[in-house]
Every structure is written in C-alpha cells, then in structure tokens.
Amino acid sequence: MNANFEELIRDFIIEWCAAKRGKNGCTVNEEYLRNQAKVAEDIYNELNNADKGKLVILKAPTGSGKTEILASIFLMQWRTKDWFAGRLYWVEPMHALLRQMRDRLEIYAKLVNKSLKIGEDHGEVINKTFLYTAPITLTTVDTLVYGYVTKRVQAWRERGVETGRYTLPAGLIMNSLVIFDEAHLIQDEAFLGPRCLPGLFVVLLRLAG
Numbered sequence: 001m002n003a004n005f006e007e008l009i010r011d012f013i014i015e016w017c018a019a020k021r022g023k024n025g026c027t028v029n030e031e032y033l034r035n036q037a038k039v040a041e042d043i044y045n046e047l048n049n050a051d052k053g054k055l056v057i058l059k060a061p062t063g064s065g066k067t068e069i070l071a072s073i074f075l076m077q078w079r080t081k082d083w084f085a086g087r088l089y090w091v092e093p094m095h096a097l098l099r100q101m102r103d104r105l106e107i108y109a110k111l112v113n114k115s116l117k118i119g120e121d122h123g124e125v126i127n128k129t130f131l132y133t134a135p136i137t138l139t140t141v142d143t144l145v146y147g148y149v150t151k152r153v154q155a156w157r158e159r160g161v162e163t164g165r166y167t168l169p170a171g172l173i174m175n176s177l178v179i180f181d182e183a184h185l186i187q188d189e190a191f192l193g194p195r196c197l198p199g200l201f202v203v204l205l206r207l208a209g
Contacts, residue, residue, distance in 0.1 A: 004079060005037035005044075005072055012068045012108050019107055036065045040072045047073070047177070048084040053205035067101075067181075071108045074136075074177050078112040085177035088136045091144055093185040095122055098138045101181070105136060141186055141193070144178075145200065174207045 010028055017026035043056055060066050074088045090105065092098055098120055109116040119134035123143045155162050180186075186193040 001044075001080070002037050002041050005040045005076065006033055008072050008076060008079065008111070009033060009036050009040065009065070009068045011111050012071065013065075015107050015111060016104060019103075032065055036069050036072075040069045040076075043069070044073045044076060048082065050084075053207065055201055055205060067104065068108075070179050070181075071105060075108060075112045078116070085175065086135070087172060087176040089144065089173070089176055089178045090136065090138045091178060091180045092138065092140055093182050095140055097182065098122075098140070102138055105138070109136060141180070141197075141200075173204060178204060 010033060013028050013033070014026050039058070043058070046056065047054055058066055058069065074085060077083050077085070090101060092101060102118055102120060106118050109118060116136070117134040118136045118138065121137055121139040121143050123146065157163070180197075183197070186197060
C-alpha cells in the first residue's frame with residue numbers, strides 16, 4: 001500500500017503548491033515523499049487494526065509534511081474502501097488557523113471525492129441539527145471540549161415538549177479520527193492547557209473503547 005500513499009501525498013503536494021504558486025513552480029522531494037508515505041502507512045495500519053482507542057504522537061520538524069501525512073491517513077479510506085473512522089475532527093489551538101487549514105484540506109479532499117465537504121465549528125449555534133453535517137470538521141480545542149460537555153443548541157418545542165440536540169454526541173467522537181494539530185501552541189501563562197490536554201486524551205480514548 002506504500003505506493004498508494006506515495007501517489008496520494010504526491011497529489012496533495014502538487015495541488016497545494018499549484019494553488020499557491022502555479023504548477024510550473026512545483027517540485028516534489030522524493031526522499032521526503034517516501035518517508036511521508038512510510039509514516040502514513042504505519043499509522044494507517046495501526047489505527048485500522050486497533051480494536052480500541054489509540055493515541056499516536058507524530059513529532060517532526062516544520063515543513064516535513066505532517067499535514068499531508070495526517071490528511072492522507074483519513075482520506076486514504078476513499079481509495080481503499082477499508083474504513084476505520086467515519087469522521088475526522090481536525091483540532092487547531094486557535095480559530096485563526098482554521099481558515100488556512102480549511103483551504104488546504106478542501107483541496108486534498110476533492111482529490112479523493114469531489115463531493116466530500118468540510119465544515120467548521122467556532123462554537124456558534126447554527127440550526128436545529130447535530131451541527132456536524134460534513135465528514136471533516138475543523139474546530140479548536142476549547143470548542144471541541146465545550147461542544148461535548150454542554151448542550152450548545154437552541155432548544156425548541158415539539159408536541160408541547162421542549163427538545164434539542166447536543167452538538168457533539170459521544171458517539172460521533174467514538175467513531176472518529178481526532179487530530180490535534182500544532183499541539184505545542186496550546187499553552188498559557190499558568191501552563192494550564194498542556195496540563196489539561198492529557199486528561200482530554202484519556203477521555204477520548206475511553207470513549208473509543
């Protein structure tokens with residue numbers, strides 16, 4: 001399958017580069033590509049064969065292709081038809097990073113399925129739905145947590161009974177791939193964010209079995 005990851009990641013690189021600079025200025029570092037494909041395949045196999053929640057930490061220098069590796073792990077399912085995650089939550093440390101990442105992931109998603117949609121969750125109430133109507137949702141750490149622990153939708157009455165829906169039911173997370181991007185930026189003066197993050201990981205892993 002390594003060749004499949006090489007092909008997919010190569011497409012990612014060329015299309016993203018073309019969107020920024022035009023295809024004539026795009027080149028692919030073959031050594032980097034082979035490394036990316038190997039790492040992506042290893043993680044994909046680890047997650048696909050897992051019978052319970054799995055935590056994987058990917059640490060690599062800036063510019064080494066972490067985004068392409070992580071995106072290919074989820075999107076490869078459309079090529080292989082071998083599914084391990086029904087949804088992807090791409091979690092950034094701040095809202096300002098979501099727009100840039102959405103532009104990138106939209107390009108990558110269309111390469112595997114032109115109808116694949118990407119949504120964003122900024123903590124707002126949009127309508128009387130579960131909110132996440134797209135297979136890929138970009139959000140932030142605080143919104144992910146509050147969306148799970150609170151009832152963040154407008155309540156309404158049906159047949160005389162007040163009802164409403166949670167924006168992030170536990171069942172959605174349980175069958176999803178959750179990626180915490182740029183996790184090193186989750187910090188504050190009291191170092192509270194980094195201290196709370198492991199606890200969040202434990203909860204997510206327990207949800208996944």
